[in-house]
Amino acid sequence: MRAPLSWLREYAALPAEATGRDVAAELIAAGLEVETVERAGADLRGPLVVGEVLAIEELTGFKKPIRYCQVDVGRANGTGEPQNIVCGATNFSVGDRIVAILPGGALPGGFEIGSRKTYGKLSEGMICSVSELGIGEDHSGILVLPGRPEVGADAIELLGLRDDVLDIAVTPDRGYALSIRGVAREAATAYGVAFTDPAGDAPSDDGPAYPASIADTSACDRFVLREVRGLDPAAQTPMWMRVRLSRAGVRPVSLAVDVTNYLMLELGQPLHAFDRTKLSGEIVVRRARPGETLETLDHVRRELDAEDVLITDASGPISMAGAMGGLATEIDEKSTDLVLEAAHFDEIATARMVRRHKLHSEASYRFERGVDRELPVRAAHRAAALLAELGGAEAVPGATVAEAPVAPRAITMAADHPDRVAGVAYGRGTVVSRLEQVGCAVEGGDTLTVTPPSWRPDLTDPSDLAEEVIRLEGYEAIPSRAPRPAAGQGLTPRQRLRRRVGRALAGAGYVEALNVPFASARDWDSLQLPADDARRRALRLANPLSEDEPLLRTTLLPGLLKTLARNVGRGFGDVALFERGVVFRPDGDGVPAAPRLSVDHGPSADEIASVDAALPDQPERVAVVLAGDRERPGWWGAGRPATWADAIEAARTVAREAGVELRVEADRHEPWHPGRCAALYAGDTLVGHAGELAPRVIKAYGLPPRACAMELELRGLDEPGLPRAPHVSTYPVATQDVALTVPADVPAASVESSLRAGAGELLESLRLFDVYTGEQVGEGHKSLAYTLRFRAPDRTLTAEETTAARDAAVAVVSERTGATLRGA
Structure with a gap:
């Protein structure tokens, strides 16, 4: 809303010395967003006068019409003689009153006017158009003044060419400010001066007009x-x-x-x-x-x-x-x-x-x-x-x-409600006077009955009224006090886990990305999801920000993959990103409409339950995507590209922060590559997937080859608590290596879990350090070599104890997977 100050002054008795910037400051303090104050005509300099065209001579021999005009400007030129001006416009005639600027003047934009010879004639000034005067965009010709204004009169004052114009960004709840009437009322209230309503009183005309x-x-x-x-x-x-x-x-x-x-x-x-x-x-x-x-x-x-x-x-x-x-x-x-x-x-x-x-x-x-x-x-x-x-x-x-009859709206509010909202003792008198300044009718004592004016449809509840009192009294009057949390309270276990996960992934080299929680049906096709996949069942927004993404996301991957593609497209080929956030998973029966709760009291347990029932399931997840080199090459040695194993390790990094050991099994799950996809289990609960993305998915999103991803549901991990530091034994470690020959289709994870089960409590850790396939192990087999570290908390282990533990581990893995000791 652009509001000229001269127009506001017509209805608000503002102080004569108040400039546009002064009024803007008062309106901003009252809660209106004045973006700029334009000083229209500030660079306009006279003499700029009303003139009358006395004669016009058409000049010939030029490619466009050129006219040599004699213009009466009265005594404005100091002589009273007609002014000779060359002009290229043709929309005026002899006898018309126009606006002329004489030598020494300046038009908006710093355009200086002087006497100069042009088209063979001496031009002593300029006849002005609307656009040249800065009062419009009409470039069609000269401004011909209606009526018969006095010749030689100051055109700057006559036309109001100098003015301050306030450009106000009106928020959706303040529609009344989209008018001079509304802004002038706010300005009058801010200055405490009289306001004259331009709408006037309702007319008393009787009888109908057109039916x-x-x-x-x-x-x-x-x-x-x-x-x-x-x-x-x-x-x-x-x-x-x-x-x-x-x-x-x-x-x-x-x-x-x-x-x-x-x-x-x-x-x-x-x-x-x-x-x-x-x-x-x-x-x-x-x-x-x-x-x-x-x-x-x-x-x-x-x-x-x-x-x-x-x-x-x-x-x-x-x-x-x-x-x-x-x-x-x-x-x-x-x-x-x-x-x-x-x-x-x-x-x-x-x-x-x-x-x-x-x-x-x-x-x-x-x-x-x-x-x-x-x-x-x-x-x-x-x-x-x-x-x-x-x-x-x-x-x-x-x-x-x-x-159609419309009943008046009445709002019941405690007189001290604004005091309690702001934490400032305004008092009943201030509350009533401020609401009456807004135009409300107020009745009552400790409990007020407030009827908002017809021009304020945004006032619907006590908090709206409190806001009016607070903004008119001044937001700067509200003291700044840091909140004091109750003793013993702080972050919840879930919040602590969320922070630990973010810090752990950042420490592992991932950069956090924050994406909007929206998606489109095209994303499900790009992810190659089957028609019956639960992730295709998404909630559609009634009023989406973009028609291209009208759905609430059911997985974090589309947003991350698009972010990865943007980074790669801008020349960042080695990218590792992560995101934490909720997804929205409605059940098969749909989601009931959420009830509209009143704001005059706190919600009851039943009301909270009804709101919860209307919400879709919103599990919190963490996801990562990788492309390019995971370790860059340099003088220190060769680099290493990101692989499916890095995606799985990212999941393990997250799980360690929750104190959970993940079990990894081979799986087939879109959008991952059928042969390079791992299912992630916490106990017997499936909590996510990781691996290399399928080639069709990579092509659909324009990603580099062999890009990888992981998505893990935090809710599926054990309920987080304070992490416990592991017990560190002061006794020496005993190391045993074992090489096992197993069928090629046996997952390494199954071998590892069997070794752990057989080794017992003395096993501190084990690590796979070599995988071999070749003639020495036979076709259809592979060799897995592990290092087993044994340690006791209360003594130094003997060679017999570590050998027995190793043999027990081998026995269990042989029984479960058919493994044999290599070379045995």
């Missing part, structure tokens, strides 16, 4: 029509209105259109004008019917949806309510009889319609954020009065007001 009715009161609860007749189509918009519209960012078009736009900016009430001669029958506000279409003012024929809100007559749809009018009933250069429409449309219905048709407009922007329900009658009355005053029209007495 109208509301067929669907859920879409519109107030619809107002007024008529004006005999409008002069040639009547021009006065310069003061054109300048204000341009300063506010709206292009002037014609008097009728400019008046409706002007009042929309001033009051916040969008209006629309129909050509009365193009209407047929009663106007009805209703929803669209099957098969209906409408060609809007932008010359697009639109297929209408059953939820669209329309303004119709006997011929069918004539306007998309609150968004854009229809082409068939638009006003044109011949329109003299108009029907003015002002209404209060439903915010949600308007928002859905404009998003459905991608038809955003200044009007819909305001309706989406809530318009004052009391404004339509007043705005239509003011529009008719302005058209009568400026365009010679006759405002037909009476107005058609179709409406």
Whole structure:
């Protein structure tokens, strides 16, 4: 919202010395987001005066029209003699009043004006266009002043060319600030000065105008029509209105259109004008019917949806309510009889319609954020009065007001509620006075009954009212105190585990990535998921940030793989990433709708249970992806590419932080390579998978060959507690090596678990240090060589004890896997 300071001063009695920056500072302190303050015309320097064209000489011999003009500028040039000015525009005639800048002046942008010879003539200044004066984007020609302003008058003051313009970013809950009326009220409150409501009092006109009715009161609860007749189509918009519209960012078009736009900016009430001669029958506000279409003012024929809100007559749809009018009933250069429409449309219905048709407009922007329900009658009355005053029209007495009754909203609030919210003792008197400044009607003692004003539909509960008191009293008045946690409380075991996992993976060389929790159905295809895979069953967002990713993710892998692809595409070929986060896994019966809880009390156990029941299962997971070299080459030696084993080791790193030993088994699970995929078990619970990605997945995401990934569910690990330091024995270790020949299809993990089971409590650790396949072990077999470390906590082991433990381990692995000692 662009708000010229001069326009605000018209309704708020601001101090004369207050600049645009001063007002912006006060509005920011009151909670409005003033982004910039533009000092329009600050670099404009006179003499800039009103002139009258006395004579025009057409110069010939040039490729474009060139005119040598004599311009009367009064005594502004010090002599009273006509000023000779060369001009290339042709849209003005002898006798027209124009704006001329004389030598020594400067236009916006630092464009200095002097006397110079051009096209064989001496030009003593310049005749200005709208764009050159900085009050619009019209490049079509010279600004011809309407009326007969005094020759030689100061054009800077006459046109209001110097002004401070506040550019305000209006948040969705403050729709009232999308108007000069709303911003001026905030400024008056901030300075504690008088405010004059530009909407005025409700008119007392009796009797209906053009017939109208509301067929669907859920879409519109107030619809107002007024008529004006005999409008002069040639009547021009006065310069003061054109300048204000341009300063506010709206292009002037014609008097009728400019008046409706002007009042929309001033009051916040969008209006629309129909050509009365193009209407047929009663106007009805209703929803669209099957098969209906409408060609809007932008010359697009639109297929209408059953939820669209329309303004119709006997011929069918004539306007998309609150968004854009229809082409068939638009006003044109011949329109003299108009029907003015002002209404209060439903915010949600308007928002859905404009998003459905991608038809955003200044009007819909305001309706989406809530318009004052009391404004339509007043705005239509003011529009008719302005058209009568400026365009010679006759405002037909009476107005058609179709409406549905709406009960006033009353909010019950404890008088000390703002005090408890802010931690500041405001007192009842301050609370009441601040709420009354906002426009609320307040009654009661310790418990207040507050009726918000019609222009504040965002005030719906006690906390909204508390916010009004707090912001008007000043956020800076709230003391800054660090919260003091209760003794003995801190991070939960789950939070500590989450932090330990992050630190462990970062220490292992992984970089954390934070991705949005959204996905698309294409991701499931890219991951090669089967049609019946549970990960394909995802929740669809009702209002997604992007139509490309409308689903809640059921796995962390799509986001990580896309991040990996972006890094590789930017030249980072050796990448190791990890992410922690929740996934959303609805069950087969779907998810019930979540209840809307009241904010005037804490939720009960039943209410919390009902909310929990409406939520999908949200397990927390950790995932990693790797590509390129895991160890880079250098003077220290050769590097090593990332492999499936690194993905499995990442899972073990996570599990160690939870105090869990993972069991690894071969598996087939998308999106991993069928022969290079490991299932990860904590006890008998499947907690994740790791390995090398399938070639089709790598191709779908544009990843380097042999890229690897791991995904692990933290909830599947044992309930974390404080990690316990292992007991460190002071006695020496005894080492035994064993080489086993096993069938080639026996997993090393099965051999390892058998060795552990047979070695007993004396086994401290074991490590696979060699894998051999070849003629010496026979076809279909492999040799696995392990180092077993034995240690006792209370004594030095003898050779007989370690040999017995080794032999016991060999016996168990032979029984379970058919392994034999190599060379035996």
